[in-house]
Amino acid sequence: MQPRNMSMSGVVDLAAVKAAGEAKQKAEQARAEAARTGAAPAGATRLVFDVDEAGFQEDVLQRSTEVPVVIDFWAEWCEPCKQLGPLLENLAAEYAGKFVLAKIDVDANQMLFQQFGVQGIPAVFAVVAGQPIPLFQGAVPEGQLRQVLDQLVQVAEQQFGIVGAPVDPAATEQAEAAAPPPVGPYDAALTAAADALDAGDLDGAIRAYRNVLADDPTNPEAKLGLAQADLLQRVQGLNPQTVRQEAADRPADVQAQITAADLDLVGGHVEDAFGRLVDAVQRTAGDDREAARVRLLELFEVIGADDPRVTKARTALARVLF
Numbered sequence: 001m002q003p004r005n006m007s008m009s010g011v012v013d014l015a016a017v018k019a020a021g022e023a024k025q026k027a028e029q030a031r032a033e034a035a036r037t038g039a040a041p042a043g044a045t046r047l048v049f050d051v052d053e054a055g056f057q058e059d060v061l062q063r064s065t066e067v068p069v070v071i072d073f074w075a076e077w078c079e080p081c082k083q084l085g086p087l088l089e090n091l092a093a094e095y096a097g098k099f100v101l102a103k104i105d106v107d108a109n110q111m112l113f114q115q116f117g118v119q120g121i122p123a124v125f126a127v128v129a130g131q132p133i134p135l136f137q138g139a140v141p142e143g144q145l146r147q148v149l150d151q152l153v154q155v156a157e158q159q160f161g162i163v164g165a166p167v168d169p170a171a172t173e174q175a176e177a178a179a180p181p182p183v184g185p186y187d188a189a190l191t192a193a194a195d196a197l198d199a200g201d202l203d204g205a206i207r208a209y210r211n212v213l214a215d216d217p218t219n220p221e222a223k224l225g226l227a228q229a230d231l232l233q234r235v236q237g238l239n240p241q242t243v244r245q246e247a248a249d250r251p252a253d254v255q256a257q258i259t260a261a262d263l264d265l266v267g268g269h270v271e272d273a274f275g276r277l278v279d280a281v282q283r284t285a286g287d288d289r290e291a292a293r294v295r296l297l298e299l300f301e302v303i304g305a306d307d308p309r310v311t312k313a314r315t316a317l318a319r320v321l322f
Contacts, residue, residue, distance in 0.1 A: 047092045051102040053109050060102050064127040067164035068099040068156040070135070070149070073113060073123040075106050077314040080139040081122040087142060088124070091149060098153045098164045099126075107297060107314065110290070128156045186212045190221050197229055202236065205229040227301035235262050247276075254280050254288040258295045265299055273299055274313035282320040293317070 051059045051071075060069050072088050074081035085103070092101040106113045106121055116125055119137065126133040133155075135148050156162040193208030209226035212219055240263055246253070247260035257280045264273035277299070280292035296317060300310045 046100065047097065048089050048101045048103065051104050051109075053111050056112060060127050061130050063100065064131075064162075065129055066162065067097065068152055068162060069127045070099050070101050070152070071116075071125045071127065072101060072103045073106050073116070073118050073121050073125070074103060075121055075314070077311060078121050084122045084124075084139045087145065091145065095149065095153070099149065099156075100164075107317075110293065126152050128152070128162060186216065186219065186222070190225070193222070193225055193229075197225060197232075202229050202233045206233065223301060224304065227298060230298070231262060231266065231302055234259075235266050238263065240267075252283065254284055254292050258292060261295065261299065265302060270303060270309050271313075274309065274316075278313060278316045278320060281317060 049059065060071065063069055070088065070092075072081075072085060074085055088101055092099065104112055106118070116123075116132065121137075122139060123137045124135045126135055133152070135152070136144075140148075153164075156164075189208055189212050193205050193212070196202075196204035196208060206226060206229045209222045209229060212222040213226065216222070238259070243256075243259050243263055247256045250256050257276055261273040261276045264270075264276060274296065277292050277296040281289055281296070284292060296313070300313070303310050
């Protein structure tokens with residue numbers, strides 16, 4: 001994919017004089033409050049972080065009143081993303097708090113992907129004082145990237161009075177190293193959940209895995225176990241012959257295809273399950289398309305991101321989505 005620059009000439013239009021004045025005042029108030037309470041400014045910690053739909057308001061919009069937030073829309077299957085992402089991360093450390101980098105996985109956050117009107121990835125936006133600013137699409141040379149970031153920092157300061165906060169990367173690493181370990185361990189809870197799953201107590205397994213995820217939302221074993229238990233619960237009591245016949249008779253019925261894909265996966269027909277849902281995404285639109293896409297991502301969780309069949313299906317999904 002060739003880089004397609006998104007001009008920043010519209011920044012002033014996006015931030016009309018009144019909006020800029022209000023945003024500047026809001027940023028000044030936020031900094032004053034942080035100084036009064038002794039709290040660290042938003043930009044003073046975590047120069048690079050992952051963002052999802054649930055955390056977007058706090059991690060991006062609120063933070064953008066104190067520091068420019070650069071957003072990197074990426075996906076695991078996207079090769080140019082693997083070139084651009086590390087470069088952005090290195091520059092975030094080098095700029096030391098003049099901007100922070102929010103990374104958004106488009107596969108897991110389609111709503112944000114659509115709201116920003118992203119046409120392809122990698123795509124890079126910025127948010128300053130709540131104002132979205134398109135920067136560029138595609139992998140770009142380091143020199144060009146530095147020019148864009150310098151201009152962003154300048155616009156944030158001149159139009160909004162937002163200058164970020166100086167950060168010592170070494171001090172940040174020390175603070176992270178000194179942070180308390182995550183809640184846990186969960187060995188006993190995960191063992192109990194796995195035992196319940198093996199015994200066919202799907203409700204018990206689901207409750208146990210959700211309890212772990214409530215404390216540790218990224219726990220990989222709990223995420224995998226929950227995905228498996230949810231899948232087994234969905235297919236429980238289904239008549240495979242009936243389900244497959246309905247899917248064959250009604251190819252446009254997305255729910256019929258989703259149910260058949262669940263059975264395909266349980267039966268070990270992984271590529272058939274993925275292919276069925278990719279086809280459903282390609283043929284449909286609106287809520288039906290979203291339902292097929294979400295179920296496909298759920299089945300990816302069951303198999304695991306490192307499986308080559310998942311990688312292949314992600315690439316196929318990208319072709320029909322973008």
